[in-house]
Amino acid sequence: MVNGSRDAAGVEGRAATGGTAPVRVVIADDERLVRTGLRVVIDAEPDLTVVGEAADGAEVVPLVRELRPDVVLMDVRMPGIDGIRATEQLIGGMAEPPRILVVTTFEHDDHVYDALRAGAAGFLLKRARAEEMVQAVRLIARGDSLLFPAAVRELALRYGAASARDTRPAPGRGSDAGRSRTPIERLTEREGQVLRLMAAGLSNGEIAAKLVLSQETIKTHVGSVLAKLGARDRTQAVITAYESGFVLPG
16 A cells, blocks of 8 residues: 655655755554654655555565665554564565664564564654654664664563573684684674674764774774674664673673
8 A cells, every 4th residue: 555655756856955865765554643643754854755655564565665765664563464574574585675663662572672683773662752753764764873772772681581592702702612603703802892882872973982993994893793793784783792692781
């Protein structure tokens, strides 16, 4: 179901005004009122535009493949195919999947954590203020910062406890003879520092200031961390850090 997509002239007008094309957003939620509210908030911003809506996961997958949005606002609890399964299908089935932002009523929800593990880049509470919503969409589209690091950290510690079997030494301290190194152990000491600061929710600029390095150098380190961990983005890397025991609470 596609509702009220912007016409080409409107999109081009926005692009001309801002100098760049607006971030294209698809909203997936089974509640029409929620979809309408999100559309009003997002379409009020000159750099964002809603290009389509879906009422469940079964609708959002083909819709995203057709419209190729930059960001999907995904409810996790929907009839038919839920947001977790839809996220898995989009991340696993597209060469260039969109960034997925989970929109949820409850932040301490195993469904939210499962969606993050499936590849969602972050989550947002439905009760968030309008300015928080649009900022979240911009951050997700840019991919620079981790949304709500404390909440992601708590989710990883709560629901990832069963997966935290890897208590091996930190990078640079060696490993048991004859045992292949885990992805975490393949990080250099500097990459380990960067990962810990990522887990604390610092942006590239903040990490650069903390370590007294250039932002370009930090960007290179972040890319290397993601590659070594097989993580699509910062959220996936942070989840791996907590589940492996590399980053500890406190």
